[in-house]
Amino acid sequence: MRPETNHTVGIVDDHSLFARSLEKLINSFPHFQVIFHAKNGLHLQKKIEDSDLLPEIILLDINMPVMDGFETAEWLTLHHPEIKVLALSMQDDEHTILKMLRRGVKGYLLKDIHPEILNTALKELSEKGYYHSQKVSETLLHSLTPDEEGRIFDFKENELTFIKLACSELTYKEIAVMMELSPKTIDGYRQDLFKRLKIKNRVGLVIFALKRNLIQL
Amino acid sequence: MRPETNHTVGIVDDHSLFARSLEKLINSFPHFQVIFHAKNGLHLQKKIEDSDLLPEIILLDINMPVMDGFETAEWLTLHHPEIKVLALSMQDDEHTILKMLRRGVKGYLLKDIHPEILNTALKELSEKGYYHSQKVSETLLHSLTPDEEGRIFDFKENELTFIKLACSELTYKEIAVMMELSPKTIDGYRQDLFKRLKIKNRVGLVIFALKRNLIQL
DNA sequence: CGAATAAACAGGGAAAATCCCCTTTCCTTA
DNA sequence: TAAGGAAAGGGGATTTTCCCTGTTTATTCG
Numbered sequence: 001m002r003p004e005t006n007h008t009v010g011i012v013d014d015h016s017l018f019a020r021s022l023e024k025l026i027n028s029f030p031h032f033q034v035i036f037h038a039k040n041g042l043h044l045q046k047k048i049e050d051s052d053l054l055p056e057i058i059l060l061d062i063n064m065p066v067m068d069g070f071e072t073a074e075w076l077t078l079h080h081p082e083i084k085v086l087a088l089s090m091q092d093d094e095h096t097i098l099k100m101l102r103r104g105v106k107g108y109l110l111k112d113i114h115p116e117i118l119n120t121a122l123k124e125l126s127e128k129g130y131y132h133s134q135k136v137s138e139t140l141l142h143s144l145t146p147d148e149e150g151r152i153f154d155f156k157e158n159e160l161t162f163i164k165l166a167c168s169e170l171t172y173k174e175i176a177v178m179m180e181l182s183p184k185t186i187d188g189y190r191q192d193l194f195k196r197l198k199i200k201n202r203v204g205l206v207i208f209a210l211k212r213n214l215i216q217l
Numbered sequence: 218m219r220p221e222t223n224h225t226v227g228i229v230d231d232h233s234l235f236a237r238s239l240e241k242l243i244n245s246f247p248h249f250q251v252i253f254h255a256k257n258g259l260h261l262q263k264k265i266e267d268s269d270l271l272p273e274i275i276l277l278d279i280n281m282p283v284m285d286g287f288e289t290a291e292w293l294t295l296h297h298p299e300i301k302v303l304a305l306s307m308q309d310d311e312h313t314i315l316k317m318l319r320r321g322v323k324g325y326l327l328k329d330i331h332p333e334i335l336n337t338a339l340k341e342l343s344e345k346g347y348y349h350s351q352k353v354s355e356t357l358l359h360s361l362t363p364d365e366e367g368r369i370f371d372f373k374e375n376e377l378t379f380i381k382l383a384c385s386e387l388t389y390k391e392i393a394v395m396m397e398l399s400p401k402t403i404d405g406y407r408q409d410l411f412k413r414l415k416i417k418n419r420v421g422l423v424i425f426a427l428k429r430n431l432i433q434l
Numbered sequence: 435c436g437a438a439t440a441a442a443c444a445g446g447g448a449a450a451a452t453c454c455c456c457t458t459t460c461c462t463t464a
Numbered sequence: 465t466a467a468g469g470a471a472a473g474g475g476g477a478t479t480t481t482c483c484c485t486g487t488t489t490a491t492t493c494g
Binding site: 373375398399400401402404405418 | 470471472473474479
Binding site: 191 | 478479480481482483
C-alpha cells in the first residue's frame with residue numbers, strides 16, 4: 001500500500017470552468033490535492049516564484065494565450081525539473097505530442113478525461129515518474145521507431161504547417177500566401193518532402209499525413 | 218417468450234474452416250440449427266433447387282469465387298424472397314454494405330463475429346425480419362440521409378472504382394489503363410464528381426472518400 | 435573572431451499532369 | 465423514336481512537378 005502522503009497538484013489552464021471541475025475531481029482522489037491554479041504560463045511563473053511550496057505535479061494546458069504550453073513546459077523543465085508536468089490537450093496529432101514530450105513533459109492526456117484515467121495518470125506520475133496513455137505510446141512507437149523502410153521522420157515547424165495545409169483543397173499558391181512565403185519556397189518544401197517520403201504526388205502526402213496522425217479528418 | 222420453434226439456417230461460405238466453427242456456434246444457440254452448407258453461390262442454387270426444405274435464414278459470405286455474394290443475393294431475392302439473407306463480410310465500406318442491402322439482404326455482419334452478436338442477429342432476423350448492426354445503421358444514416366448541404370450521393374460502380382483509385386498515387390492516365398477506359402472518360406468522371414461533390418481537386422476527393430468510408434487507410 | 439558549411443528561401447524554365455468547357459458517337463430503354 | 469447515359473475525344477488554361485541555380489541567414493568550427 002502506498003503511504004498516506006499528500007501529493008500536491010498545480011493546474012495551469014485557460015478554461016477556468018474546466019479547471020474548476022478538474023480541481024474538484026482531483027481533490028476527490030485520495031492523496032491528491034490541488035494547491036493552486038494559474039491562468040497561463042506567466043501567471044504560473046509568478047505563483048511558483050512567490051511561493052516556496054512547490055507542487056509535485058502540474059497539469060498544463062497546451063492551448064493558452066500569453067505563454068503557451070510549449071514555452072511553459074520549457075521554462076518548467078529548465079527551472080524546476082523536479083516538478084512532473086502532465087500535459088493536457090485537445091490535439092492528438094503526433095507532432096504536438098512529441099513536441100511536448102521533447103520539452104520534458106512527463107505525461108500527456110487528451111482532454112476528454114475520464115476520472116479513472118486522470119487518477120491513474122496522477123498515481124503513475126508520482127510513483128513511476130511518468131505516464132503514457134495508450135495513444136501516446138502508439139504515437140511514440142509510430143514516430144520514434146523506423147517505418148517499414150527504416151526511416152525516421154522529424155518534421156520542422158514549417159514543414160508540418162505545409163503538410164497540414166497541403167492536406168486541404170488549397171492550391172500551393174494559396175498555401176504560400178497563408179504561410180507568407182514565396183511559392184517557390186513552398187515548392188521547395190514539396191519537392192524535398194516528396195523525395196524524403198518517397199511519394200509521387202499530393203495524394204501520397206495526404207495518405208502519409210493521415211497514417212502518421214499528422215492530421216485528422 | 219418465443220415459442221419452441223426450430224429456425225433453420227443455411228451457410229454459404231468459401232472458408233470452410235470458418236463455416237464449420239460458425240455452424241458449431243449456431244447449433245449451440247437455442248432454436249437455431251444449421252441445415253446445410255454451400256461452398257459458393259452456384260452450389261447454393263443446386264442445394265436449394267434439389268431440396269424442398271428451405272432454410273429460414275441464409276448466411277452469405279460476400280467474398281466467394283464462382284458466384285459471389287452480390288450475384289447470389291440477387292438470385293435469392295428473385296427466386297426465394299421469403300428467405301432472410303444475412304450477409305457476412307470483411308469489408309465495411311459504405312458502398313459494399315449498400316450494394317448488398319440494395320440486393321435485398323436483410324442483415325449485414327462484419328466477420329469478426331462475437332457469439333452474442335450473431336445470436337442477436339439471428340433472433341432479430343427471424344422475429345423482426347431484419348438486423349442492422351451499429352455500423353450498418355451508421356452507414357445507412359451516412360449515405361441515405363442528406364449531408365450538411367442536403368446532398369445524397371449514390372455512386373455507380375465505375376465511379377466508385379475511380380474514386381478508390383484516385384485515392385492512391387496513381388496518375389489519371391494510369392487509372393484509365395487499369396479501368397480499361399480512355400483517359401478522357403476518366404477525365405469525365407473526375408469532372409462530374411468534382412462538380413457533384415463540390416470539391417476543388419484530388420485532395421478534396423480523398424478527404425471525401427475517407428469521410429464517407431469509401432476507402433480506408 | 436572570421437571562414438566554412440549548412441540550411442532556408444527564392445527564382446527560371448520546361449515538361450507533365452490536372453482541370454475545364456465543349457462535341458460526337460454509341461447504346462439502352464422508355 | 466426520342467431521351468438519356470456512358471464512353472470518347474478536341475483544345476486550351478492552369479497547376480503541379482521537376483531540376484538547377486543563386487542569395488541570404490544561421491551555425492559550426494578552426
